[in-house]
Amino acid sequence: MDIRSAIAISTAAATLAGCDFDSNDRSKASVRPEVSVVTLHPRNVAVVSELPGRIVASLVAEVRPQVAGIIQKRLFQEGGEVAEGAPLYQIDxxxxxxxxxxxxxxxxxxxxxxxxxxxxxxxxxxxxxxxxxxxxxxxxxxxxxxxxxxxxxxxxxxxxxxxxxxxxTTIKAPIGGRADKSSLTQGALVTAGQADTLTTIRTLDPIYVDLARSSAAMLDLRRAIDEGRIRTSEREVDVKLKLENGRVYPLAGRLEFTEAKVSQTTGTATVRAVFPNPSRLLLPGMYARAIVEEGVAPGGFLVPQRAVVRNVRGQATALVLGKDDKIEERVLSVGRTVGNNWLVTAGLGDGDRVVVEGLQLVRAGQSATGVEVVIDEATGELREREPTTAKIQAKG
The missing domain is CATH 1.10.287.470 (Helix hairpin bin)
Incomplete structure (x- = not known):
C-alpha cells in the first residue's frame, strides 16, 4: 500500500468516526431530562397557627381556717376529688x-x-x-x-x-375539684386567716390553656383579614391541642378570650383556650401546643416546600413545566406554612405543573418530561409516582 492510499484510508476512518460521534451527541441531546411534577388547583385553605402554652386550672382555691383551734380530723382523701361544700377538716x-x-x-x-x-x-x-x-x-x-x-x-x-x-369549725371546700396533700395533720393548732394553707383545690374540668401569641403575628393576621387574603368565620374558633409526647388531645376546645395587652418583656399577648377534661388527662403546669384555626384563605395554592427556593434576590421561586413542556421560573408571593406546604397567594395559576423533584437537572427555557407524582401531606415525601409510557413499554 502506497502513502496516498494510507492517507485516504485514514481520512475515511476519521470521517466515519466523526460522524458516529456527532450522531451519539445529537442522540444524547435529544433526550429530555425527567422531572417530577404536581398539578396545582386553587382551594380554600384553612389557616392555622401553632401556639405554645401552659395548662392551668380553671378554678384554684387555697383553703385556710377562719377560726382558731385544734384540728380534730381530716375528712377528705388527699389527691382525690372533692365536691363543693364537702367537709375537709374538723376543728374542735x-x-x-x-x-x-x-x-x-x-x-x-x-x-x-x-x-x-x-x-x-x-x-x-x-x-x-x-x-x-x-x-x-x-x-x-x-x-x-x-x-x-x-x-x-x-x-x-x-x-x-x-x-x-x-x-x-367545719372547714368546707369552697369549690369542687381535686385536692392537694394536706399541709397539717390531726392535733395541729391553726389560727384564723393564717398564711399557711391547709390544702389547695383545683378545678380540672373544664381546664384552661394559656397560649402566647406574638404581637407581630396578630398584626399580620389583621392585615390579611383586611386585605381579604383570609376570611374569618363568625362561629366559635375551634382549637386542637398537641401534648408534650406529640399526641393530639382527642377533645376539641375553643378560644375564650385574648388579653387586651402585650407583655413589654416578651412581646406576646396571652390567648386563653378552654378544653373539656373529663378523664383528668390534662394537669396544671403541663406544656402543650395549641393548633388554632384562624380562618380560611380563599383560592390559595398549597405548594410543597421542597419545590420552593430562593433566588439571588431573596425572592421565593418555583419551576413550572409549561404546556409546551418548557421550564418556566415563577416568582411567588408566599404566605405562611401549612403543614409541609407553602401557602402561595400569587405567581401560580390553576393547572400549573410545579417541579418538585429534579430541580437540579433543568433550567428555565429547557424542555423536560414531566412525571405526575403525589406528595404525602404528612411527611412532604413522594408517596406515589406514575410510570412514564416509555418505562411501561420497556417493561413490556
Missing part, C-alpha cells in the same frame, strides 16, 4: 358551741324584758290622759322599750356571729 367545736349557747341565753334574756317594757308604755299612755303620770315618765318608758328591743337585736346578732364561728 367545744369553745364555739359554748359561746353560741351563751349568746342564745343572752338573747332569751333580752327578749324577756320586751313584754314588760311594752306593757309599761301602754299603761302610761292610758294614764297620761288622766294626768296620772307625767309626760317624762311616758318618754322614759318609751325609751326603755326601745332599749329593750335594741338589746334583742344585739343579742340576735351575737347569736348569728356565734353560729357562724361554730359552723367555721
Amino acid at each position: 367545736p367545744a369553745p364555739y358551741r359554748a359561746a353560741h349557747d351563751s349568746a342564745v341565753a343572752a338573747l332569751q334574756k333580752a327578749e324577756a324584758t320586751v313584754p314588760s317594757a311594752r306593757a309599761k308604755v301602754e299603761r302610761y299612755q292610758g294614764l297620761i290622759k288622766k294626768n296620772a303620770v307625767s309626760a317624762q315618765d311616758l318618754e322614759e318608758s318609751v325609751a326603755a322599750l326601745a332599749q329593750a328591743r335594741a338589746d334583742v337585736a344585739t343579742a340576735q346578732a351575737n347569736v348569728a356571729s356565734a353560729k357562724i364561728n361554730l359552723d367555721y
Whole structure:
C-alpha cells in the first residue's frame, strides 16, 4: 500500500468516526431530562397557627381556717376529688358551741324584758290622759322599750356571729375539684386567716390553656383579614391541642378570650383556650401546643416546600413545566406554612405543573418530561409516582 492510499484510508476512518460521534451527541441531546411534577388547583385553605402554652386550672382555691383551734380530723382523701361544700377538716367545736349557747341565753334574756317594757308604755299612755303620770315618765318608758328591743337585736346578732364561728369549725371546700396533700395533720393548732394553707383545690374540668401569641403575628393576621387574603368565620374558633409526647388531645376546645395587652418583656399577648377534661388527662403546669384555626384563605395554592427556593434576590421561586413542556421560573408571593406546604397567594395559576423533584437537572427555557407524582401531606415525601409510557413499554 502506497502513502496516498494510507492517507485516504485514514481520512475515511476519521470521517466515519466523526460522524458516529456527532450522531451519539445529537442522540444524547435529544433526550429530555425527567422531572417530577404536581398539578396545582386553587382551594380554600384553612389557616392555622401553632401556639405554645401552659395548662392551668380553671378554678384554684387555697383553703385556710377562719377560726382558731385544734384540728380534730381530716375528712377528705388527699389527691382525690372533692365536691363543693364537702367537709375537709374538723376543728374542735367545744369553745364555739359554748359561746353560741351563751349568746342564745343572752338573747332569751333580752327578749324577756320586751313584754314588760311594752306593757309599761301602754299603761302610761292610758294614764297620761288622766294626768296620772307625767309626760317624762311616758318618754322614759318609751325609751326603755326601745332599749329593750335594741338589746334583742344585739343579742340576735351575737347569736348569728356565734353560729357562724361554730359552723367555721367545719372547714368546707369552697369549690369542687381535686385536692392537694394536706399541709397539717390531726392535733395541729391553726389560727384564723393564717398564711399557711391547709390544702389547695383545683378545678380540672373544664381546664384552661394559656397560649402566647406574638404581637407581630396578630398584626399580620389583621392585615390579611383586611386585605381579604383570609376570611374569618363568625362561629366559635375551634382549637386542637398537641401534648408534650406529640399526641393530639382527642377533645376539641375553643378560644375564650385574648388579653387586651402585650407583655413589654416578651412581646406576646396571652390567648386563653378552654378544653373539656373529663378523664383528668390534662394537669396544671403541663406544656402543650395549641393548633388554632384562624380562618380560611380563599383560592390559595398549597405548594410543597421542597419545590420552593430562593433566588439571588431573596425572592421565593418555583419551576413550572409549561404546556409546551418548557421550564418556566415563577416568582411567588408566599404566605405562611401549612403543614409541609407553602401557602402561595400569587405567581401560580390553576393547572400549573410545579417541579418538585429534579430541580437540579433543568433550567428555565429547557424542555423536560414531566412525571405526575403525589406528595404525602404528612411527611412532604413522594408517596406515589406514575410510570412514564416509555418505562411501561420497556417493561413490556
